Amino acid sequence: MLLNNYKKMFDKNLDKKFDVIVVGAGPAGGQCARELSESGKKVLLIERSSEIGQPNFSSGGTPLETLKDFDLPLSLVPGKWSKLLIGTTSRSKVWDYEDTRGYVFDFKDLKKFLVKESVKNGAKLLIGTSAKEPIVKDGRVVGVTYSGMFGDGELYANVVVDASGPVGVLASKVGLREKVICSPSIGVEYSLINTPESISDTLAFYFGTDYVPHGYGWIFPMGKNTVKIGVAVYNATDNGIGSLKGVLDKFVSQFPELKDAEPIDMHGGSIYINGGIDSYSTDGLIVIGDAGAQINPFAGEGIRHGLHSGRMASDIIIKAIESNDFSKKTLELYDKKWNKYIGSGWKHSLSVSDKIYGSMSNDKINEMMDVISRMSKEDIFEVGFNYNFVKALSLEAVMTWFKDIIKK
Secondary structure (H helix, E strand, O other): OHHHHHHHHHHHHHOOOOEEEOOOHHHHHHHHHHHHHHHHOOOOOOOOOOOOOOOOOOEEEEEHHHHHHHOOOHHHOOEOOEEEEEEEOEEEEEOOOOOOOEEEOOOOHHHHHHHHHHOOOEEEEEOOEEEEEEEOOOOOOEEEEEOOEHHHHHHEEEEEEEEEEEHHHHHHHHOOOOOOOOOOOOEEEEEOOOOOOOHHHHHEEEEOOOOOOOEEEEEOOOOOOOEEEEEEOOOOOOOOOOOOOHHHHHHHOOOOOHHOOEEEEEEEEEOOOOOOOOOEEEEEEEOHHHHHHOOOOOOOHHHHHHHHHHHHHHHHHHHHHHHOOOOOOHHOOOHHHHHHHHHOOHHOOOHHHHHHOOOHHHHHHHHHHHHHHHOOHHHHHHHHOOOOHHHOOOOHHHHHHHHHHHHH
16 A cells, blocks of 8 residues: 555656656666766656665676776775786786776676765666666657556656666667577576685686686685686587586586685676667657677677676766757767777677687697787776777787787
8 A cells, every 4th residue: 555655656756758768776786877967957767676786786896997987986895906916727827917907896886886986976767677678759768668566657868878788678679689699698606705805906807618618717806805706608509518507507616615605695797799770760769778789709708898888888878868869870979989989899809709719729728828928917998898909919929829819
């Protein structure tokens, strides 16, 4: 009875028309809503989870500059790293940056922060609610139908932003995801406590079929005596991977230093790793973050890029509102900004990941490790986080190996 009364009150007080409706409160949607509301725009943020911060699945590693670029507090990053480790079952290399070079997000807290900032700026929030269909009038998306804990209805906006994650619910309905053909890549990880202090400052990646078939594993620090440890399998359905928890448990068992650690959480999810979709905008609609597969294929990094996509979308939407022009011609300026941002590095990332996670044998991966080990700490950072393979190609020893990988 109380919930029914609250629903009636909610429906009575909820406006039906906004400048912008953002569907999905992940990093991309949250940042987009944050910046739009900060600029004074009338924003509605729709989130299908009944709890902001859920679902909570992300390894969360990011370089140092992410916090500064997006004015994020240190409280969101319980983990920090000054060492980068890359290893196979037969060899490994650690690059020591001496000072902090990056962080590891508490993914749930990051999403909560972005939503709270948006609401503080004046955005409205609709939780426990799914956007079901785009409302299209005269060929332009003008709103969404919704269904959830507050009932069903229709909501309207000058621009709708699809930040609904891998499902890309609106983008799929209007045909922008028709060429997302690849099978989903799946990741799962534990949060472990009672881990040794010796790994509390290291961002570690592990490659090879002895660790993870058709994928890679990681151990990321989350503060004192706590880590995230996980595995990701690319194109999991196509590669016939069964129980991913079994793959994760086998991976964990290969680290004797974790024998006394205890799991306090296990979470996972799926993403599409294909370098993105062909078009991110149409009349009245922009697609950002995981909904547009805006995850770098090399190591599956998505949070930093989602934040950037949210910012880029907000910039274009503000200009569209100022000019009262919500056509594809105006909104596709977002596509141009995004494509400039990813440059050629993402294409190379996709080529490399297809090779490494597809058919590469352990022997070839060990050869890769021999080559990578010769790289300086700045060069390995450029390749790993800025996808600047030209840095790798500038080294003769690396060039020989990468030439076959990156070729079209």
